[in-house]
Amino acid sequence: MSVKRNTDKYDQILAAAVKVFADRGFAQSTIAQIAQEAGVADGTIYLYFKNKDDILVQFYERMTEHVSECFYKAVAEGTTSIDKLYNLVRAHLEVFQSQASGAIVYQSETHLQWRLVQEPTRQMSRMYRELISKLVAMGQQEGTIRSDLYVGLVKRLINGAVEEVINTWIHTGMDHDLPSMAEPLVDLFIKGIGTQAGATAVDHLAPQDNQKIMVQ
Amino acid sequence: MSVKRNTDKYDQILAAAVKVFADRGFAQSTIAQIAQEAGVADGTIYLYFKNKDDILVQFYERMTEHVSECFYKAVAEGTTSIDKLYNLVRAHLEVFQSQASGAIVYQSETHLQWRLVQEPTRQMSRMYRELISKLVAMGQQEGTIRSDLYVGLVKRLINGAVEEVINTWIHTGMDHDLPSMAEPLVDLFIKGIGTQAGATAVDHLAPQDNQKIMVQ
Amino acid sequence: MSVKRNTDKYDQILAAAVKVFADRGFAQSTIAQIAQEAGVADGTIYLYFKNKDDILVQFYERMTEHVSECFYKAVAEGTTSIDKLYNLVRAHLEVFQSQASGAIVYQSETHLQWRLVQEPTRQMSRMYRELISKLVAMGQQEGTIRSDLYVGLVKRLINGAVEEVINTWIHTGMDHDLPSMAEPLVDLFIKGIGTQAGATAVDHLAPQDNQKIMVQ
Amino acid sequence: MSVKRNTDKYDQILAAAVKVFADRGFAQSTIAQIAQEAGVADGTIYLYFKNKDDILVQFYERMTEHVSECFYKAVAEGTTSIDKLYNLVRAHLEVFQSQASGAIVYQSETHLQWRLVQEPTRQMSRMYRELISKLVAMGQQEGTIRSDLYVGLVKRLINGAVEEVINTWIHTGMDHDLPSMAEPLVDLFIKGIGTQAGATAVDHLAPQDNQKIMVQ
DNA sequence: TATGAATGAGCCTTCATTCAT
DNA sequence: GATGAATGAAGGCTCATTCAT
Incomplete structure (x- = not known):
């Protein structure tokens, strides 16, 4: 039964x-x-x-569990916060490259089958946020990461960029090496795309309501 | 008929x-x-x-057209490259906030109905890349944007982060103001999350194969 | 209304x-x-x-009426019974050749839409039988037509053969001249396909129950 | 599958x-x-x-195969050409009587669903023509069948008359015995409906273009 | 009269799920 | 446990017919 x-x-x-x-x-x-x-x-x-739904749910639970392990291990292996960030991004790319089908399903169905996979997805998101949160705190103590950051937004920055890289990889036939994108990505995350002059210019953009930014 | x-x-x-x-x-x-x-x-x-498929296709074509117009206009209205980037990100957030349902469909079905919506999606992606490309080139001339950038990756960084912000907004009930995220996002894009020390640390990460990075 | x-x-x-x-x-x-x-x-x-059915019914009624007129006129124009038969067969082929579409519809739908077109079809059949009946009687008086005939069967012989010729014409692309088949057809109807010896041979076939032959 | x-x-x-x-x-x-x-x-x-079409196609293929077998066997069992013709006509009537529904469908849909049933129908027609052709040739050697015949037209005469007999049977409620019509039909086929005098009269009908008669 | 947009009943077909073997 | 034939509800789509203009 x-x-x-x-x-x-x-x-x-x-x-x-x-x-x-x-x-x-x-x-x-x-x-x-x-x-x-x-x-x-x-x-x-x-x-x-x-039933059919249960197959998807099982997949998400397995995937979440597996990914969590990989990410935790990757972060644990780094010594500095930047090492850890690099390891995390690399692990993210590696685990999705090594399980292309899983990656596709995960990326594609998360939005659509939200009712079914909400739970594991939320858990994954929470885990990711936690890792980033610790990373950032650590980096701030090291003096390698800025202190004026909204962690939620940083998480979205990193996760979004990595997932977009994975999506592009999927849509272009999965023919290039994904983990090798980790270093240039981290480079962008840390340094941004601006110069010193650019940084100054950004500070003159109109200020905005920061109240709602910290969601999730 | x-x-x-x-x-x-x-x-x-x-x-x-x-x-x-x-x-x-x-x-x-x-x-x-x-x-x-x-x-x-x-x-x-x-x-x-x-038929049913045609409804989705029509939606994508309309959406793509509308979004393209908004983005082009937004970028045209900025004077500096950073202004333009800010306007682009803000326009992206605004247009998706003002059409929540459209945003959800667009984000959800693009992967899954790839066969149907490939064309408008590719067009949208091309347009986005073009805008970013011009932005970056302009910023590099202004001296506000780094010159050692892979444009394709920058596009994925920005687009991925913005879409992740939209996704989070969708999944948390669409109850906060989306366009107000534009400024902190641009701040992160330009400055990155690192300090000067962080930037130095990044340069010591293991070098990797840069050959394949320029895809898309 | x-x-x-x-x-x-x-x-x-x-x-x-x-x-x-x-x-x-x-x-x-x-x-x-x-x-x-x-x-x-x-x-x-x-x-x-x-309604849609009515269109078909109207067509059948018109067709029946038109065909009846043609057939009556054709038969009236002949002097001997064989002339009349020839004229009838030729008129049949002519009227169907000159109205190819009508011919196709008539031949195709009579069986299938039996419930709708029963009435005109029956009338057509009755008319045909009547003409043949008179023809045969006349020929018997003239001495040109055998006297040991079941008129119902003669009608089916002639009508069936003519319609099969029309069907073949339809299915082979309507590219040959239909009325020119009248003469060889009548030749077969009158003389049969046998020789004197053949006629004798037929008479030795096992006798059968003739009771039900006269239907319709 | x-x-x-x-x-x-x-x-x-x-x-x-x-x-x-x-x-x-x-x-x-x-x-x-x-x-x-x-x-x-x-x-x-x-x-x-x-699918639905496939049901009709399957029926036609089965029917064609079954009918072919019956017809071949019937013809094989006769000794003289007239025996064979009688057996063929009788087999035709028997097989359609024993499968009334099949007969109705076959007669009704052949024209209308031409695209679907073209193949089996053509095969059936070819088979019938072949049988008639051999019969006629044999009879001509025996001296029981006329030598001045267009086989294609003979086939249409016989097939058309038999099918018309079947149609009449269908439309009058299928309440009389069909195979018993074989003998009077063959009688008509062989002897025709005319007398000696009639035969002579036919020869005086206007000559016509015989060129196109041999189609099918 | 003439139009053609709108209707909604009905049909073919798919497919998740069950259950006898 | 394993099978796969059978089920029947549900969905995309068509089209005869109506009716406001």
Whole structure:
């Protein structure tokens, strides 16, 4: 009656499903396609997953867990905050490159299946924010990172840029090396794109309402 | 015979469709739902759109056109490159805030309905890259923007960060003011998150293969 | 409220409908197609015909009437029974050749829309039988036609053969001259395909139950 | 994935479909009606047939194959050409009587669904022509069949007359015995309806262009 | 009269899910 | 456990018919 998890066949089906989802999108994928890709009968899938939605949810939970581990480990391995940031970005790119299908599904379905994957996604986001938050605090103590920063926005800056790099990679056929983008990205994160003169110029932009910036 | 475009009812149906798509996703939306939201009969939709896919395509084409205009105008209105960048980011945030449903659909379906919306999406991306490219070149002449930049990556940095800000806004209930994020974002883009010491530290990160960075 | 018949537009629509029916079949034809072919608006058709079925019925009634006239006239013009038969067959082929679309529709839809066109079809059949019946009786008096014939079967022989010739003409692209088949057909009807020896051989075939032969 | 053919349920559905098609015509029949008649769910039909069209095509292929076998066997069993002709006509009537629904569908849809059933229909026609052709040649050697015949026209004479007999049978409620018409039909085919005097009279009909007669 | 936009019932087809084997 | 045939609800789309202009 209740589904069996963490068996070989479970993994086999999940892997097949991710591949199919990556190809056609979750909503356009059918149980029959997944079954064929996994080399099992349609009905067999229901021995391991409650229903079609459950497959996606399981994937997100696994993915989140795996990614979390990787990110934590990557950050732990760095000594300075900048090392840690570099390791984090590199780990992000590496884990998505090594699991292209998973990456595609994750990037594509998060918005669309929000109701289903809200929980793992939020957890991922929280984890990311926490890592960035610690990084920034550490860097501020080291004197390598500015002290006038809204952490929430920094997180969005870094996460958004990295994800955009991954998206571009996906849409251009996944034919270039993703982790090698880590260093130039971190370079941009740290130094920005401006010169000293540019920095001064920015300070003369009209001030704005900073109240709502710290959301999430 | 052929569909009637640019009529009141066309707009009415398109608006309804965007609302429904934003709520449930394109694939999960039904013609019946759109018809009900628009206050017309199911069949009426087919007087204005070839089929369901066509509704999404029309939306993308309209959106792309509208956004392009806004962005071009915004950039044209700035005097310095930093002004222009600020105006661009602000325009991006403004146009998506003013069309929340459209923003959601655009962000959500681009990846998933790639076959359908490839063309307008590519056009949008090209336009964005062009604007950034000109901005950067101008800033480099002004001496406000660094000269050692890969424009493609800068575009991904800025676009990715802005879209992530929009996504966060969407996922947190669209309850804060989006355009006010423009200034702190530009501040981060120009200055980065590092200090002088941080900048020096970045230069000591392991060098990497820069060959493939210029993709897109 | 009540439909107007025998006006120019009525004829125009009817002609257009027959053309469309011939192309795609009655059930696969749409009012929109007929309207376009006729150069009128969809709604206009309902000023002249009760509904789609009515168009077919009107066509059958007209066709039956026209064909009847032609057949009667053709038969009246012959002097001997064989002349009359020849004229009948030739008229049949002529009228269908001169109205190819009508011929196609008539041949194709009679079986399928039996419920709709039963009446005119039956009338046509009755007329045909009557003509043949008179022909045969006349020939028997003249001594040119056998006296041991079941008229119903003779009618089916002649009508069936002529219609099959028409069908073949339709299916081979309507590119040969139809009325010129009248003479060889009549030759076969009168003489049969056998020799004297053949005729003798036929008489030795097993006798059968002749009771039910005279139907229709 | 691919449809299952030659199973019990396949036959069951095909039989039900033929019954429904015979009742209402192919285009007016619905999958739901067929499913109900077959006692299965709508979706089940798609496990055995690609789509609605495929059902008709399958029927035609089966029918053609079955009829071909019957006709070949019937002709093979006769000794003289007239025996063979009689057997052929009788087999034709028998096979259509024993499969009334199939007969109706075959006669009704051949013209209308020409695109779909062209292939089997052409094959059937070719087979029929071949049989007639051999028959005639044999009879001519035996001296029982005239030597001045256009085979194509003879085929149309025989086929047309037989089919008209079947049509009449269908339209009059299928209440008389069809095979018993074989003998009087063959009698007409061989002897014609004329007397010696009639034959002479025919020869005085206006000559015509014989060039195009041999089509098909 | 004539129009053609609007309607909505109905149909083919797909596919998640079940269950007898 | 594993299968895959069967189910039937649901959705995209068509088109005969109506009616306000």
